[in-house]
Amino acid sequence: MKIDRITLTHLRMPLVNPFETSFGRIERRDCILLEVASEGLLGYGECVADRDPGYSYETAGTAWHILGDFIAPAILGKDVRSPGEFQERVSGVRGHQMAKAGLEMALWDLMGKREGRCLRDLFGGVRERVEVGVSVGIQASPEALVEVVAGYVSQGYRRIKIKIKPGRDVAEAKVLRIAFPDMRLQVDANSAYTLENADRLKPLDDLDLLLIEQPLAEDDLWDHSRLQARLSTPICLDESILSVRHARQALEMRACRVINIKAGRVGGLSEAVAIHDLCSSQGVPVWCGGMLETGVGRAANLALASLPGFTLPGDISASDRYYTQDITHERFNLNPDSTIDVPDAPGLGVTIDPQALERFTIDRLVIGGI
Ligand code: OSB
Ligand code: MG
Secondary structure, three states, X not given: OEOOEEEEEEEEEEEEEEEEEOOEEEEEEEEEEEEXXXXXXEEEEEEOOOOOOOOOOOOHHHHHHHHHHHHHHHHOOOEOOOHHHHHHHOOOOOOOHHHHHHHHHHHHHHHHHHHOOEHHHHHOOOOOEEEEOEEEOOOOXXXXXXXXXXXHHHHOOOEEEXXXXXXXXXXXXXXXXXXXXXXXXXXXXXXXXXXXXXXXXHHHHHOOOOOEEOOOOOOOHHHHHHHHHHOOOOEEEOOOOOOHHHHHHHHHOOOOOEEEXXXXXXXXXXXXXXXXXXXXXXXXOEEEOOOOOOHHXXXXXXXXXXXXXXXXXXXOOOHHHOOOOOOEOOOOOOOOOOEEXXXXXXXXXXXXXXXXXXXXXXXXXXXXXX
């Protein structure tokens, strides 16, 4: 695929509801849409870095810099035959996984369009629909949380994840377990605890949770292994796993029993598939994480989650949980069995709505072309 032109579009989209985590609260979500023109086709990718460096050090600003000044020049005018070859060409760029992943996604979309195959088939996915859940932000009170969750349950979601932080954890999980005794429930701390204060999470072991996501610092596999030894609930790592190597080491160290896979966090869909393969070979369950994606990133997440080892429901909710207006013509709906259909048109299987794109654009950069 000869890379003729790369267009970066910085988007800022209002969320249907504010989203609060242990690292902050947002009402609008930023991302960068990548458009790669190659031999008459257009491929799209979503770089999931947000405005602030709360989840990761990457931001839309750092990704703009890395994509525009390093990644685009490394491939513009070149014949990039595969996502693997792309990764080789940008291997001199240390880190910046979200920037790389956004561009790699556009190449997958191009490849699928060229070959007339959907991403699920290119990845070897086996499902036409995937099980999903909702990730619910921190609410004003435990009572408010029960009400919000009840709303999602009545829409048909059968798995709920809640965000927690010190002081807003055990009481929240308990009140939900009482209100919904059989619901699949899990919590996500986004690194808000230390080994010293994580003992306060011990009562969660009595609540039959699917998992506790990323309790400790992102760069601390060792303390996660010490904490996992004290908890009967599986620890699931998100922020800590940036590569297949990290995944292997975390499993060897027993730092977790489950892994949340996000293509953006690990540098691309190829690495995400590789982590899935590693975990599958060891019988370790994985699930697809989310970054409040637009229809572009959501389509990629659905294709990824169609792989056989994704045995836990993903953080992939219906479009209306996030955005009143999306940048794709396609919207994703929840089926009554708490699943969402995997797109099956070539590539990502979605098309861009130019008017919506215009409405949410705050910056644009065209690299190459005429
Ligand atoms: O930790 O999983 C997380 C959103 C932004 C950043 C980090 C996380 C999340 C979510 C949202 O939990 C999941 C979704 O897209 O629905
Ligand atoms: Mg998480």
